[in-house]
Amino acid sequence: MVRKILKKITNKHLIKQHLEILKGLQYKTGLFGASAKAVKTGYNKAWLRDNFYECLAFFVLKDYATCKETYKTFLRVFEKHEYKIDRAIEKKPENKHEYIHARYHPHTFDEFWEDWGNKQNDAVGAILWGIASLEDEGIKIMETEKDKELVQKLVHYLNSIEYWHDQDSGMWENEEETHASSIGACLAGLIKIRRYVNVPDHMIEQGRKSLNHLLPRESEKKYVDLAELSLIYPYDIVTKEQRDKILENVEYHLLKERGVIRYKNDWYYNKNPDGYSEEAEWCFGLSWLAIIYDILGNKQKAEEFLQRAIAVDTKKGMPELYYSNSPNYNENTPLGWSESMFIIALHEFNNEHYPMPLIKK
Numbered sequence: 001m002v003r004k005i006l007k008k009i010t011n012k013h014l015i016k017q018h019l020e021i022l023k024g025l026q027y028k029t030g031l032f033g034a035s036a037k038a039v040k041t042g043y044n045k046a047w048l049r050d051n052f053y054e055c056l057a058f059f060v061l062k063d064y065a066t067c068k069e070t071y072k073t074f075l076r077v078f079e080k081h082e083y084k085i086d087r088a089i090e091k092k093p094e095n096k097h098e099y100i101h102a103r104y105h106p107h108t109f110d111e112f113w114e115d116w117g118n119k120q121n122d123a124v125g126a127i128l129w130g131i132a133s134l135e136d137e138g139i140k141i142m143e144t145e146k147d148k149e150l151v152q153k154l155v156h157y158l159n160s161i162e163y164w165h166d167q168d169s170g171m172w173e174n175e176e177e178t179h180a181s182s183i184g185a186c187l188a189g190l191i192k193i194r195r196y197v198n199v200p201d202h203m204i205e206q207g208r209k210s211l212n213h214l215l216p217r218e219s220e221k222k223y224v225d226l227a228e229l230s231l232i233y234p235y236d237i238v239t240k241e242q243r244d245k246i247l248e249n250v251e252y253h254l255l256k257e258r259g260v261i262r263y264k265n266d267w268y269y270n271k272n273p274d275g276y277s278e279e280a281e282w283c284f285g286l287s288w289l290a291i292i293y294d295i296l297g298n299k300q301k302a303e304e305f306l307q308r309a310i311a312v313d314t315k316k317g318m319p320e321l322y323y324s325n326s327p328n329y330n331e332n333t334p335l336g337w338s339e340s341m342f343i344i345a346l347h348e349f350n351n352e353h354y355p356m357p358l359i360k361k
Helices: 002-023 048-060 064-080 082-090 121-136 145-160 180-193 201-214 226-231 240-253 284-295 299-311 336-349
Strands: none
Touching: 002 048, 002 336, 048 064, 048 121, 048 336, 064 082, 064 121, 064 145, 082 145, 121 145, 121 180, 145 180, 145 201, 180 201, 180 226, 226 240, 226 284, 240 284, 284 299, 284 336, 299 336
16 A cells, blocks of 8 residues: 555656646647757657647646647647648648648748658547547637637548548658558547537548558558557547557567557667667657556556656656667657656556546447
8 A cells, every 4th residue: 555655646746747848848829849949850840749649648637728728729820721721622632732731830830841741631630639629628629610610621621631541641750651540530530529510421431441441550561550559549449359459569569678669660760879770669659558558447557568658767858769779868858749648647547537538439
């Protein structure tokens, strides 16, 4: 009993510490940088997806004011680029720069025009999921007719691009393929938002069909991918059998000592100081697994992964990743996404009330 009490106190201390770090990444506009504001890697920019995951911690802790601030800013971002959304609704985009961008200047909301993998359909689905989740809690994001119109246009946009088989760069901004994690994010977002705006039935039906066809693979070229954990948490968009297979594959093929690699032969940060090159180990993968096993009621495995996450924490905060087989982490420390997932894992292990409504299949 004493050990449990001490562990709970320690976890609450860590939550407070990492919440302060995470809040330090937020700009006055309400958007979060992916990492520290002074970082030289470009991670001081604001990604839609990173902001979604960074807000998850505040949602779980019921800090709805912080969530609302960010989500209202999302709507202002979409309003600034509404002409692009309208154009994509009228005619399916042929070039990737015609898609909704996933990364913006945190003050001006301007797009960044470098040639990169900006086709990221999952980011749009994630925002729809987040808006609906807040609305479900009584937190009004669509406060005006204009707000509701913009959200409705996001649905029309996903319909126009035919998200259920559209090839995008996915969660990791890489080669364009049809990704299960992207389809799942859009499908989950559409299911939740249909209580508030119109979502044609065929968009749900086509999404489910495509997702079931791809799983348990992430894509044609990727048998298993860390991004597939999103289909379990937060989206809860897979069956029990699909969930169990995803967990089995991720733990068998991708789990390493200090994190979870994104996928086999991942080139990103795939260079070690010692010259021995392997895939980088992403820290938030450990927290992600801890959260999932906590939700499933497997406290033993949840604690195992949580302790492993605590072991890779640093004085600066939770890193993006460690180089493979190395105690060295990269310069994107703290990573806001890692901070948020770590906070949620700590919070859930404390047996606090878990407020996030799971999708009923």
